[in-house]
Amino acid sequence: MIKMPSLFLRKKSDKPACAKQSEQVDSTVFQGTAKKRVGLARSRVTVLTAAFVAVYAIIGGRLIHYSLAKEDGTVARAAVPYTLARRPDIVDRNGAVMATDVRMMSLYANPSMITSPDDVLEALKPIFPELDVSRAYRLLKSKGEFVWLKRQITPKQQSQVLAAGVAGVGFRPEVHRFYPGGPEAAHILGLVDVDNRGLSGIERYMDKTDGISSLMGLGLTDSIEMKPFEISLDLRVESIMRDILVKGMEKFEALGATGIVLDANTGEIVALASVPDFDPNNPPRATDPRMLNHAITGVYEMGSTFKAFTLAMGLESGKFTLDSLVDAKTPLYFGSSRINDDHAQNRILTYPEVFTYSSNIGASRIAAAVGPDYQKNFLEDLGLLNRIETEIGGSGTPQKPAKWGGVFSATVSFGQGITTTPLQTAVAAAALINGGKLIPPTFLPRTEAQADQIAKHVVSEDTSNKMRYLLRLNGTDGSGRNGQVPGYRVGAKTGTSEKIIDGKYAYDHNFNAFLAAFPMDDPQYVVLVTIDDPKKVEGVPGRTAAWNAGPMAGEIIRRAAPILGVDPDFGEKGDGLLASY
Template sequence: MKANWIRRGKFRDSAASVEPAAHASAKGNIAFEGARKKSGNRARNRLIMAMSCFIGIYAIIGGRLVYYGMQGDEDGGSRGPAVQNLASRPDILDRNGEVLATDIKTASLFAEPRRIIDPDETIELLSTVLPDLDWEQTYRKLKSEAGFVWIKRGLTPRQQSQIMALGIPGVGFRTEKTRFYPGGPTASHILGLVNIDNQGIAGMEKYLDSQGLTDLQSTGLAFQQGLEPVRLSIDLRVQHVVRDELVQAMQRYRAIAAGAVVLNAKTGEVLAMASVPDFDPNNPVHALDKDRLNRMTAGTYEMGSTIKSFTTAMALDAGGATLQSKFDASRPLTIGRQTIRDFHGKGRVLTLPEVFIYSSNIGSAREADLVGIEGHRAFLKRMGLLDRMQTELPEVARPVEPKVWKKVHSITISFGHGMMTTPLQTAVGAAALMNGGKLIPPTFLPRSKEQADALAKQVIRPKTSEDMRYLYRLNAEVGSGKRAEVKGYRVGGKTGTAEKVVNGRYSKDVRFNAFLAAFPMDDPTYIVLTIIDEPKPEEGKASATAGLNAAPMVANIIRRSASFLGVKPDFRQETAPMLVSYEGND
């Protein structure tokens, strides 16, 4: 019994000992599985994190590549070493806000010689698009060890597209700033032009650089968005009219050149100025040709009988003459070896208005003799005709006068021979004759009447100006300026037919003609001066004097542009008294 109990007890003890062992084994298996699951989750998380990092990095790289690809047109070419972008220039506007010059973006072709496989093949391919490519110069560039060389600046979009299609290794494009002139040659001599690096080298473009633009560019502060547009005094509408009339006149009169200016007599503002032949600043291949000279400011000429305006004003202003004065023009005047004759002499005594409208050389010589040599030179200097003109344009010539004035010089200069000045200076001096006697320096920038008055110098008496206005109007009504008359606009003026010097002698067949006008004569606001170089007689006419060509040019300009200038026509009959009758002369 006891033994059975013991067996059962042992049995129980043995069973009890087995059960805990099995339980422990099950618990161990559960723990192992948990650890394995935990380790697997951690590895999976690490893998996911690594993949996420790689995806993020490649996404950033891809995004930046897309960004740079989209920015390629603005930043330049996608290859090649960094090249500093050209500095910006401000827009140039006319007085009404019309754009005369602006910056645009164009592509330029560069090469990396070290990456060029075959220079000969590269040049041959490029020449199919760029036929004017300099083979020898380009070959030297491509054979060099330079890292970067320019091949062609300022490509057209079509050229860029065609070169890209060639797929030439080692070449690329950069976007640069290029100056664009919407009007082409319309105002070329005023605006000037820039070089390949967008720097002003002539005209108002050069003036802008001299006023601090170059300093802004050198310090990197010249940005297109931060540069205020520069407004000029030019009226693009009037400028177009002036140039168009000059081109037509050159053809009509078979001349070698022509020019004109429209000047505000009260402010000195240049409203329009042109000289033809001219050039296209967008393609200035002919800009430096000698016949493309800006004759209005950079050329000096004997202005012929237009200078008699100043001779007559000088005699009136000095107090030695009045409108009632008389001068003996009955016979030629001899000074030393010089004999002074009239073109179509009247052979009698002339009143001062007759001297003016008949354009008498003898009468002008006697007017100068009233003042004397020193007084004559002093007057012309006071009128600004003997000194280099001060204005914004860099291209301004210095007048030419005798080194030592003698009586013969004073006499010949009185009727426009022996002294050379620029046409614009002549117009500026005439403005003083018309506006009450105030000499105002010319400007190509806007200027108010108050600003002009602060700069003005009183050079003749107001009474002299009043007399000169009368003579100008008289000459247009019954004198040599009749063909400059425009109904309703009360034009006045003076012709000038100057014989040009050929082989050291004055030629009777080669002329430089001019007409100096003002309007409206009851309150002269605008001066119009036209010049035409070596005109030929029109079909059916035997002569080519200023009254037959330069005067009609003035009439056409005034007729077409007066409304743009704000001058209203007045067709009421003017009843100003006439001092003389006119027999017909130029």
């Protein structure tokens, strides 16, 4: 057997050396490429993870920043404190609610989310027919993120908006001021604006004195306990008086009427109304005549009610007593001016008869006897010549003669040529019957002790007692008979003044007043009713104060006195005051 050289001997499975080298190189290249791919993938995942973490970190940081940042003053943010601000309830002297807050919704829009303002307005217009489309369109075209579209909408309107599916609009809760009595005491309570801030009346006074507006501006009124704000009114008496005034105005076809019930010993205004009035839940424009409170703002010639002040002046001066005699036999002449009596007796009158016959001549002679300076000072002391201040403001300014003396002093003695407000007349009358104390009126609760601390003595107690007698006498035997209420011993004085039309006194146009107080043996309340330009109606003998304002005042006393806790007395006590003189 021939052996071959080992160079030529190899197994079938053996590979050449060069092949093994090639295989080793390919394996190394493959493994390196795979490692690179895995590393690249891992790098990409790391980068993406880091990016996500960074993004979320930025978002979280911004959220934290916004949560800690102060209010930026935008419309959306600035609206929140005012729209959610609450006001204290206003309650009467017995705790009856006269004004309160109720929750309501308001409609807003985010213009940045609205692509077609026309579509939005097309959907909202049928729900809100009164919507100012041009203004709403401008708001929706703005670049802001918050605009009010409609404040304080009804639940029905809210459901209609939801049903319409209007994009880019939403609702915010607000508080709305609600007056359960409607027009009752409207002039006293006043109004608030759409942001629930007081504009007039007690609402405005409350903001100024209790700092409510400042708390509202800080958005704190939702987080503090606010006690009800109590006023001096008795809602029951207020309701009675307004009812009588409205019916009287309608019955006598008058232009208006006012009524006042005043506590003679504290100065508290228990009831005050002026009609026509308004509903503060749906108030008219500020220029509407119904907004005027004629009991406080209006100034009028109060007619013969002024004779109460003139006779008190005569007594206080010491020149007259109840036993004095006054010459009223003939008219008085001042140049071309003549003063006469509507119920002329053409004789010498006793001092009480000057009052019960409402003698202009007698009052003029009393004024002439005391002199113009004393007359002016006396009326000024009674607060009848200057503005009177109350918590609700808006008092009218009395008009007085440019000079005193002669015919001017004479006409003022019976309420002509001088104007004042009904409230001032009631306050001055209270001083004549409460012992001589002039007490500033108030719409807030006040005790008799507190009233005494601020009272000013304007007449003596003796003069006050005699004026109670004269008022009671006129109530039983004079022009005040139609205002009498059995058991309540009402003292009264009428006043019928001619209105000035086109610069002249018009006989057939009157402003009538009825001044009353009860019970006259221990006076507690003054009642004053005025009626502007009443007409003579069928079944009523006349159109003077005795036939319209008088019965209206009597009806107020009849219905209100039991509520005020004044018990009727049907015994001889009612005549004791008259018998004592």
